[in-house]
Amino acid sequence: MTRHTATDTRFDFAPNPGRILQRELDSRGISQAQLAARTGLSTKHVNLVIKGTAPLSADVAVTLEEILGVSAEMWLGLEAARQAQGARAERRDALAGFAEWASTFPRQLLIERGVIEQLDHGPAVAAKLLSFFEVASPHAFAKTWLEPQASYKRSQIHVIDTNLTALWLRLSELQAAELIDKAPPYDPTKLRDVAAELPRLTTQGPRVAFQRAQDLLLEAGVVLVFVAELPNTRISGVSRWIHKTPMIAVTSRYKTLDSLWFTLLHEVAHVLLHPKRSTFVDDFRANDDADAQETAANRFAEEHLIPGAYRDALLSATTTSTIRSIAHDLRVSPSLVAGQWAFLTKTWNGPIAKLRQSVDLAEALAAP
Incomplete structure (x- = not known):
């Protein structure tokens, strides 16, 4: 269904019922x-x-119907169209004043993500941005999308662009909308079972594994989507509740298999452990030691990737064959084990670290 805005030329004229x-x-x-x-x-x-200075009310419309034989619905339709046309004209004037606000968003990025088109400029950009965020003004945008960010649990220590964070979150909502409509009620027991199964998917190709993860999580009432990272947001993943359905969205920020699946399990942990917090925005490399909820989510992810019983063997590993052996026992990709080894030992180079598989999920999902 096409959404029309106040800049549409089809609304430039409406007949004055007084003239009729x-x-x-x-x-x-x-x-x-x-x-x-x-x-x-x-x-x-x-x-x-007749001059159009006074509105043609419903009472007058009915009276004209009785006297002139022209239906009240026709008179009221003309009056409604006239008033709507006037309101749209006022809206166009307001949008012209919003153009400066719209210019704070990177234009090319908006085009690439399908928010605006190449030919859109000034008020048209403002109109489409406001429609995209489903708000009426920049002030409403700030109240709806920027102010809540102060209360988000955000696992990162860097300065970020709040406008682009809002843009990414809205893109994730739109990406998830169809799946949310199909999602059964959230089931935490099923989600715990799925969390235990997720690491084993990594022995498959990234695209197949991710799509299988989507299916399993959906069965537990959780929607998983991928939305490519935006600059200056530093987001690796987010968990948030949309109405009564938890949504997890991930990026390919670090482009390694282990970081992607760590992020996914970290967000699953937030859904399971911290359901009263509506939104967590995460960069898994941030220092979370001061945040008990982030620490708990990290531990959950670590334990599901490498159970505690294997921790000593992992820490003492010095060869790739040991890493592969642990991965074989756990039925997971060696990349996951190598990633945890690198994180625990703070060794990001060498033969073991080279087992970490590079993955760009955007490319994987786009492949035929």
């Missing part, structure tokens, strides 16, 4: 004073309606 009424009177040879006498209205009020 005057033509009707002229065709019947009825003066304004005579119409006033027939309707019981004052001559002044009839004149104001």
